[in-house]
Amino acid sequence: MHREVLNAGIVGTGACVPDRILTNVELEQIIDTSSEWIFSRTGIQERRITGPEQATSDLATVAAGRALTDAGINPEEVDLVIVATSTPDMLMPATACIVQDRLGIKKQAGAFDLAAGCTGFVHALTVGSQFIAAGSCRTVLVIGAETLSKMLNWEDRSTCVLFGDGAGAVVLRPVPKDSGILAFKLYSDGAGGPHLLIPAGGSRYPATRETLDSKLHYLQMNGREVFKFAVRVIEESAEEVLAAAGLNKTDIDFFIPHQANIRIIEPAARKLGIPMEKVLVNVNRYGNTSTASIPLALDEAVHEGRIKSGDYIVMVGFGAGLTWGSVVIKW
Incomplete structure (x- = not known):
């Protein structure tokens, strides 16, 4: 029996970054570098840094909640949560399960993390869209979230000047055939x-x-x-x-x-x-x-x-x- 393949599209977006701003000028005080050197080689002027009490799930939960609000969708309607990250809260459980619980998403929803480096969001978006295309899910929450500042050697200027913390999320749902992904x-x-x-x-x-x-x-x-x-x-x-x-x-x-x-x-x-x-x-x-x-x-x-x-x-x-x-x- 032939079944129509559904297109998945983004119906809501959300983001969250830490309040703490770390500027290039501040980095001059802790490593051998200059604001001009960093900017000329990277285009970076500042980045956001999580506090010691903040984890990846904290940023992910806020970004995801904002995406659901933007889409006008209740957490109970979510069928699947995918968190793309290289900095999970811990090796287990999955950060996606922590987000699922905090948002009050139903227990019948799937939740898992996806690790593909900085390409993770593109992979997660693709995977989420396929659950919709197959008709297995109607509402998929896709999140990219990182706290790489916790994984940096702050004595290594070749890496510590580059990275910052943050989270972004989208809600996927079926959309008309000529739109979406x-x-x-x-x-x-x-x-x-x-x-x-x-x-x-x-x-x-x-x-x-x-x-x-x-x-x-x-x-x-x-x-x-x-x-x-x-x-x-x-x-x-x-x-x-x-x-x-x-x-x-x-x-x-x-x-x-x-x-x-x-x-x-x-x-x-x-x-x-x-x-x-x-x-x-x-x-x-x-x-x-x-x-x-x-x-x-x-x-x-x-x-x-x-x-x-x-x-x-x-x-x-x-x-x-x-x-x-x-x-x-x-x-």
Whole structure:
């Protein structure tokens, strides 16, 4: 028996960032760097940092609640919660289960975390859309949330100046056939995993005095290799997902790349022929918030009234794994 495949679309957005702002000028006081050096190489001027009492689930819960309110949907209507994160509250239970409980979402709803580095939100959005396409769920809550500041070596200027904390969320529901998520592409290259990782804390290197003394619980990055990888895959991934959707570069109304570095975003936009006024950028105010960066930028643009019905939006993520991926949405 033939069953119609449903399109999934975003019907609500929400975001949450910590109150604490850490500026480049403040970083000058704790590491060997300068505000000008950071800004010229990254485009970052400040980032948000969680307090010692805040965890990833705290940001995720607020962002998700705001997305549900924006969509006009009660928590009891949610069928599935997906939290994309590299910084869960703990290894178990899933952060998504903590969010489900705090929001009062029904026990009949599924909840799980998804780990795909900074590409996590694109992966989670794709996975959530497939539950709707299959007819298994009607309402899916997708969240990208991170507290990477807790995983940084604040003596390492090559990493600690880059990252910030935050959360963004969207609500997915079935939408008309010619709208919503039109196409997606997901990729991986595990051979590049050593370029961006947190070595310890899992089953390979459980926490010991040696792993702590060696600072293996902090994020490590080969910045040069990650930069080259990112510049290459943004263009390729965007072009391939546009082709899958039957669209051209000139059809793009808004481009939302992962907010890693303005020196990655601007060259990618030039190669794609997308003017910067169509590129959503907030890396200057939030730094690299990993899985939260794309939904944060989306939420801002939606609530500023920039995104209109019928707009074509391309999202591209890239990060640890190595992973990368892209999505085309008709708003």
